[in-house]
Amino acid sequence: MSAHAQGVEAPAARVRASLVDRLRGRDPAFAPWLFLTPFLLLFAVFGVYPIAFSFYMSLHDWDPVRGLASARFVGLDNYLFVLADEWFHQSLISTAWLAIASGVPQHLVAIPLACFIDSRLRRTRDMLAALYFLPYVTSTVAIAIMFTALLSRDFGMVNLMLDAFARLPLVGALLPAGPIDWLNDPDRIRPAVSMVVFWRFVGFNTLLYLAALQGIPRELYDAAHLDGASAWQRFRHVTLPLLRPVAFFAVTLSIIGGMQLFEEPFVLSGGKGGPDQSVMTTAIYLYRSAFEFSDFGAASAMSWILVLIMALLSALVTRWLGNRGDR
Amino acid sequence: MRNASASLAAPLCKRFQGAPASSGRRYVIRAMGAGAAAVSAPARASREAAPLDIAAYPALDQILRESRPRWQSIAPGFDIRVVAREFGDHHSALTAAMAARKGLPDLMAVEFGFLARFAASGVLADLSSLPGLGQTSAGIVPYALAQCRLAGGLFALPVDIGPGVSFVRTDLLEQARITEQQVLASWEGFVEAGRLLRAANGPYLLPHARDLKDAIIRSAIEPGDGLYFDAKGRPRLDSERFRLAFRLAREVRRNDLDARVSAWSNDWAEGIRRGRIAALLMGAWFGGHLANWLAPATSGRWRTGELPGGARASWGGSFYAIAANSPRREQAWAMLRLLAGDPALQLDAFRRHDAFPALQTAHQDPFFDEAMTFFGGQRARRLWRDIALAIPSVTVHRLDPLADEIVNAELDRVLMRGKDPERALEDASRVLERRAQRVRA
Numbered sequence: 001m002s003a004h005a006q007g008v009e010a011p012a013a014r015v016r017a018s019l020v021d022r023l024r025g026r027d028p029a030f031a032p033w034l035f036l037t038p039f040l041l042l043f044a045v046f047g048v049y050p051i052a053f054s055f056y057m058s059l060h061d062w063d064p065v066r067g068l069a070s071a072r073f074v075g076l077d078n079y080l081f082v083l084a085d086e087w088f089h090q091s092l093i094s095t096a097w098l099a100i101a102s103g104v105p106q107h108l109v110a111i112p113l114a115c116f117i118d119s120r121l122r123r124t125r126d127m128l129a130a131l132y133f134l135p136y137v138t139s140t141v142a143i144a145i146m147f148t149a150l151l152s153r154d155f156g157m158v159n160l161m162l163d164a165f166a167r168l169p170l171v172g173a174l175l176p177a178g179p180i181d182w183l184n185d186p187d188r189i190r191p192a193v194s195m196v197v198f199w200r201f202v203g204f205n206t207l208l209y210l211a212a213l214q215g216i217p218r219e220l221y222d223a224a225h226l227d228g229a230s231a232w233q234r235f236r237h238v239t240l241p242l243l244r245p246v247a248f249f250a251v252t253l254s255i256i257g258g259m260q261l262f263e264e265p266f267v268l269s270g271g272k273g274g275p276d277q278s279v280m281t282t283a284i285y286l287y288r289s290a291f292e293f294s295d296f297g298a299a300s301a302m303s304w305i306l307v308l309i310m311a312l313l314s315a316l317v318t319r320w321l322g323n324r325g326d327r
Numbered sequence: 328m329r330n331a332s333a334s335l336a337a338p339l340c341k342r343f344q345g346a347p348a349s350s351g352r353r354y355v356i357r358a359m360g361a362g363a364a365a366v367s368a369p370a371r372a373s374r375e376a377a378p379l380d381i382a383a384y385p386a387l388d389q390i391l392r393e394s395r396p397r398w399q400s401i402a403p404g405f406d407i408r409v410v411a412r413e414f415g416d417h418h419s420a421l422t423a424a425m426a427a428r429k430g431l432p433d434l435m436a437v438e439f440g441f442l443a444r445f446a447a448s449g450v451l452a453d454l455s456s457l458p459g460l461g462q463t464s465a466g467i468v469p470y471a472l473a474q475c476r477l478a479g480g481l482f483a484l485p486v487d488i489g490p491g492v493s494f495v496r497t498d499l500l501e502q503a504r505i506t507e508q509q510v511l512a513s514w515e516g517f518v519e520a521g522r523l524l525r526a527a528n529g530p531y532l533l534p535h536a537r538d539l540k541d542a543i544i545r546s547a548i549e550p551g552d553g554l555y556f557d558a559k560g561r562p563r564l565d566s567e568r569f570r571l572a573f574r575l576a577r578e579v580r581r582n583d584l585d586a587r588v589s590a591w592s593n594d595w596a597e598g599i600r601r602g603r604i605a606a607l608l609m610g611a612w613f614g615g616h617l618a619n620w621l622a623p624a625t626s627g628r629w630r631t632g633e634l635p636g637g638a639r640a641s642w643g644g645s646f647y648a649i650a651a652n653s654p655r656r657e658q659a660w661a662m663l664r665l666l667a668g669d670p671a672l673q674l675d676a677f678r679r680h681d682a683f684p685a686l687q688t689a690h691q692d693p694f695f696d697e698a699m700t701f702f703g704g705q706r707a708r709r710l711w712r713d714i715a716l717a718i719p720s721v722t723v724h725r726l727d728p729l730a731d732e733i734v735n736a737e738l739d740r741v742l743m744r745g746k747d748p749e750r751a752l753e754d755a756s757r758v759l760e761r762r763a764q765r766v767r768a
Contacts, residue, residue, distance in 0.1 A: 061765070063444075064422050064423070065422055065425040065447065065448035065450075066425075066447065066448055066449060067428045067449070068426065068427075068428075086758065087736075149593060153587075153594055154594050154603075155594065181587060184589065185743070186739070271415070275739050276736070277736055291419055291422065292729075292732075293726075293729045293732075294444060295765070298765075
């Protein structure tokens with residue numbers, strides 16, 4: 001055999017050997033892929049496929065009970081229908097209302113609370129953090145059922161307490177005379193739902209900020225103190241700038257969570273979105289469109305529009321809070 | 328005993344054993360062959376003895392379990408497997424199975440509101456030509472059977488029905504010097520009685536103004552029309568019953584005649600228990616709930632009767648349908664004939680679970696003639712039976728649940744935002760028409 005022929009055969013043999021080695025796990029470069037395979041398979045089946053299928057459905061008219069074969073390509077019709085749909089507009093307003101009313105206070109309370117716990121309650125810090133975190137890990141449905149009982153108009157604890165306060169001399173004048181219909185009045189149910197969402201997530205954000213505060217070097221505070229900075233100035237010029245990366249993360253999570261708000265308003269409104277659809281968030285509306293009104297095409301289109309809105313808002317937050325220190 | 332799978336697997340193993348191969352590979356092939364035989368044998372055996380899968384929601388699941396002895400006397404050795412889920416989950420699971428065209432149970436319970444949608448799926452068996460249908464369906468209340476005739480076929484049979492009736496607290500009426508006849512004479516009289524009740528510092532007339540709307544739109548439906556659509560699938564929200572319903576619901580709210588509580592909420596249940604609500608407009612099945620767990624302490628204070636103005640209306644009902652591709656269709660049909668055609672079974676379900684029988688032969692039982700202490704000695708069941716027989720048939724439409732939502736949303740605006748009822752109905756009609764066009768397209 002000539003040298004030339006040997007030279008041609010050699011790489012092929014190397015490739016064969018290499019494939020066998022790889023399959024037997026002897027190639028170290030192939031090993032990470034082998035370990036990642038279970039995750040990648042699961043992610044492809046339960047992550048990528050539903051997302052791709054949802055996009056496919058957003059371009060089709062499909063009543064699920066008629067089977068996938070009945071799906072009819074309609075182009076952008078579903079998007080046009082949703083964009084002109086009054087209920088979708090109403091759901092976006094409800095979502096934004098609840099996201100702002102429950103999201104903004106979370107951060108306005110969580111940052112000072114975390115600072116207070118970090119600076120004044122060092123011994124009980126971990127226990128307090130765990131307590132604040134408790135609502136976050138409790139079942140949403142259990143929380144919503146509990147609040148349904150608490151907010152009952154005629155027999156709820158909240159109204160009983162307000163009634164007791166209303167009998168006090170000065171405070172009484174500030175409170176309404178009759179019981180508040182928290183869950184059946186369209187103007188009351190939004191604050192009620194926002195309060196439950198706030199109560200549930202404020203601990204999570206407090207924990208995030210607390211962890212970030214513990215990463216700020218104490219020397220910076222000492223130096224500022226020596227320079228004569230007051231407590232407010234230390235908070236304003238040391239704490240807040242160094243909390244920005246975590247604030248960016250937490251605010252982004254709040255925006256995404258707020259736009260996807262589903263469980264609390266769903267359970268508190270009995271699954272219907274409340275009186276005058278006042279807490280029918282976009283997530284509830286798209287769920288109902290798909291599973292109650294059998295319009296999977298419109299529901300899928302809604303979900304993609306929601307994704308675009310979330311991406312836009314996240315980009316705005318990135319511009320506002322993200323990477324500012326690097327520029 | 329060697330079964331068919333094992334005998335099929337054996338030559339396969341032998342062929343592989345004869346092939347030139349390394350001892351390791353031969354071992355693997357033998358193991359695979361033996362494994363295939365071992366796995367397929369019990370699988371085949373279990374397939375042969377697979378029980379009849381029946382999916383249901385509460386309390387139909389309990390009724391099914393209680394029917395097991397009766398079923399086993401008809402089909403000895405052939406068991407049933409009840410797949411029970413909560414009401415919403417049950418219908419979502421059926422929707423998912425229909426979408427996948429896989430995993431449907433042999434027999435499935437379907438609530439009235441889902442009937443039209445599921446009938447259009449193409450995966451439910453048409454019962455029209457099945458043997459013995461005439462015998463089974465002969466005794467069924469006519470309006471309930473008519474609801475199953477959809478898309479040119481018969482896709483389900485009813486097992487329980489909900490004739491619309493009224494429940495009134497006579498003791499509360501007496502305190503306000505109002506008679507039951509005054510309350511039930513007409514829809515306008517009903518609202519006027521509520522005014523008198525409230526004027527006497529009495530209870531609320533109704534739990535929610537929506538309840539009045541629901542009762543009125545279900546009555547006086549024009550022949551051939553459905554609740555929300557006419558026979559051609561066009562919205563009928565411009566009809567007089569909707570105008571009357573919206574107008575009177577607004578009157579109820581303006582005069583503070585409703586407790587503003589939704590059905591099945593805590594406030595609603597407590598309101599009924601504590602005598603804060605004087606009247607309820609519901610299906611006859613609600614009488615049992617009222618007497619057994621909701622307000623047993625109020626026994627003797629309630630009376631039941633027709634809806635105001637003698638209106639005839641239906642409140643839901645439960646149906647069973649068979650999967651068209653079920654491998655156990657014969658057994659499923661036998662079970663459906665039992666559930667829909669056995670008066671003793673339906674009577675038991677009525678006694679234990681307040682499921683009002685769909686079978687007229689069950690209505691002839693002396694149980695229907697018994698005086699009911701809870702209703703002050705009234706022969707209430709007999710009254711409900713007579714009402715059920717006079718209810719006209721109403722066609723169902725697959726968009727009925729959506730139409731219900733649209734109408735309720737506009738009614739909320741009338742009640743809470745002061746929107747004009749006529750304008751609200753026009754807006755509801757426009758939104759519904761837009762949706763209906765999507766379906767027609």
